[in-house]
Amino acid sequence: MGIEVIFKGRNLIRLMEGLLVAMKISLLSVVISIVLGIILGMLMTLKKPGITFISRIYLEIVRIMPQMVLLFIVYFGFAKMTGINLSAEASAVIVFSFWGTAEMADLVRGCMASIPKIQYESSTALGFTRLQTYVHVIIPQIIRRLIPLSINLITRMIKTTSLVMMIGIVEVLKVGQQIIEANRKSAPNAAFGVFAVIFLLYFLACWPISHFSKYLEKKWEN
Amino acid sequence: MDVEVIKSYLPNFIKAFFLTIKIGWIGIALAFIIGIVCAFILYFKVPVFSGFVKGYVELFRNTPLLVQLFFIYYGLPAIGVKIPAELCGILGLGLLGGSYMAESFRSGLEAVPVIQTESALSLGMTRRQLFIYVILPQAFSISVPAIVANIIFLLKETSVFSAISLMDLMFTAKDYIGLYYNTFESLFLLVIFYIVMLLPVSFAGSIIERKCSF
Numbered sequence: 001m002g003i004e005v006i007f008k009g010r011n012l013i014r015l016m017e018g019l020l021v022a023m024k025i026s027l028l029s030v031v032i033s034i035v036l037g038i039i040l041g042m043l044m045t046l047k048k049p050g051i052t053f054i055s056r057i058y059l060e061i062v063r064i065m066p067q068m069v070l071l072f073i074v075y076f077g078f079a080k081m082t083g084i085n086l087s088a089e090a091s092a093v094i095v096f097s098f099w100g101t102a103e104m105a106d107l108v109r110g111c112m113a114s115i116p117k118i119q120y121e122s123s124t125a126l127g128f129t130r131l132q133t134y135v136h137v138i139i140p141q142i143i144r145r146l147i148p149l150s151i152n153l154i155t156r157m158i159k160t161t162s163l164v165m166m167i168g169i170v171e172v173l174k175v176g177q178q179i180i181e182a183n184r185k186s187a188p189n190a191a192f193g194v195f196a197v198i199f200l201l202y203f204l205a206c207w208p209i210s211h212f213s214k215y216l217e218k219k220w221e222n
Numbered sequence: 223m224d225v226e227v228i229k230s231y232l233p234n235f236i237k238a239f240f241l242t243i244k245i246g247w248i249g250i251a252l253a254f255i256i257g258i259v260c261a262f263i264l265y266f267k268v269p270v271f272s273g274f275v276k277g278y279v280e281l282f283r284n285t286p287l288l289v290q291l292f293f294i295y296y297g298l299p300a301i302g303v304k305i306p307a308e309l310c311g312i313l314g315l316g317l318l319g320g321s322y323m324a325e326s327f328r329s330g331l332e333a334v335p336v337i338q339t340e341s342a343l344s345l346g347m348t349r350r351q352l353f354i355y356v357i358l359p360q361a362f363s364i365s366v367p368a369i370v371a372n373i374i375f376l377l378k379e380t381s382v383f384s385a386i387s388l389m390d391l392m393f394t395a396k397d398y399i400g401l402y403y404n405t406f407e408s409l410f411l412l413v414i415f416y417i418v419m420l421l422p423v424s425f426a427g428s429i430i431e432r433k434c435s436f
Contacts, residue, residue: 081406
């Protein structure tokens with residue numbers, strides 16, 4: 001069924017390398033998103049009209065624009081507008097960070113809002129300063145809720161990075177196509193085996209992470 | 223930006239827009255059906271089937287649509303299963319969406335407090351009445367926000383259909399950029415059509431969410 005092609009030569013290693021390219025982009029984007037997202041999320045809870053307005057427009061853009069469209073805008077549009085030729089990898093990291101920051105900021109805002117008001121009031125009543133309230137009471141609780149959600153964001157980022165093949169980055173799907181093309185004569189039905197293996201590779205990359213996030217969420221529920 | 227260029231591109235973009243909408247909404251309808259069936263199987267713990275459903279949900283939630291489409295469109299024909307591109311898109315979206323919908327419906331069903339079941343039973347309701355009049359309406363309104371989020375997510379995911387050579391919005395934009403290098407006009411139309419497609423859904427979604435919460 002074309003699975004033998006995978007084990008020929010360096011094919012499996014090449015596929016793994018392709019997956020690694022996608023992983024690198026997603027990991028870099030996740031790190032940027034988490035940092036910027038936390039900052040933006042905190043800014044949003046300040047409830048300053050200007051910030052609220054801009055961040056709502058930003059979140060709505062991310063909510064309704066497909067990542068593919070954003071990728072095209074940055075990769076094709078930006079280059080034509082400014083004349084600066086961004087590499088496909090850089091465009092991908094910019095777009096996925098843009099998307100991830102919005103997602104993360106919304107999570108942070110949601111977590112902050114979910115802390116009952118009584119927690120602040122009790123801390124004040126106990127004589128905590130504002131800083132102490134945040135450091136000892138609020139932030140530890142937020143982190144507990146936030147960690148599972150941000151881990152989940154990693155799996156979503158990995159899944160989204162599969163799009164980068166559409167702007168010409170050689171990642172796992174592209175490598176798969178190359179392998180199929182190279183073996184068109186010797187193994188005409190390689191497509192089935194190769195794409196089944198890629199399917200499985202993505203599953204093996206994401207499934208443990210999403211399970212870990214579910215486990216943490218349950219463990220830290222209260 | 224050239225208005226004449228935009229005018230000349232418009233007909234093809236409109237055609238692509240309707241194709242995208244058609245595949246998107248049929249796929250979502252399919253996702254709904256798959257999701258409800260799977261959620262019931264999981265909720266009632268139907269033997270054998272619930273194992274399959276669990277596997278299916280995990281598999282499709284943890285893989286990208288692009289990979290699923292490649293497998294269905296390019297992989298399956300190699301072992302003799304040929305599916306036309308449009309059907310592939312619907313099937314891919316339906317299967318991906320089904321796994322997300324199943325999770326949303328299931329968590330909605332499970333979020334109904336046990337006391338509701340107990341109270342209904344103590345009032346002398348039959349199991350069937352309990353499920354139809356007590357559990358289902360509450361479960362549905364609990365899962366509305368998740369369903370709305372899923373619908374928006376699935377409509378956005380339609381943007382990868384160009385990978386299996388469906389002439390959708392993305393494909394049309396890419397084509398024009400490649401052919402005439404009118405990047406701004408193509409991207410502008412692309413963004414406008416996606417806004418037309420998604421903004422009303424996003425807007426209606428938040429109204430429905432507000433109406434359904436109690």
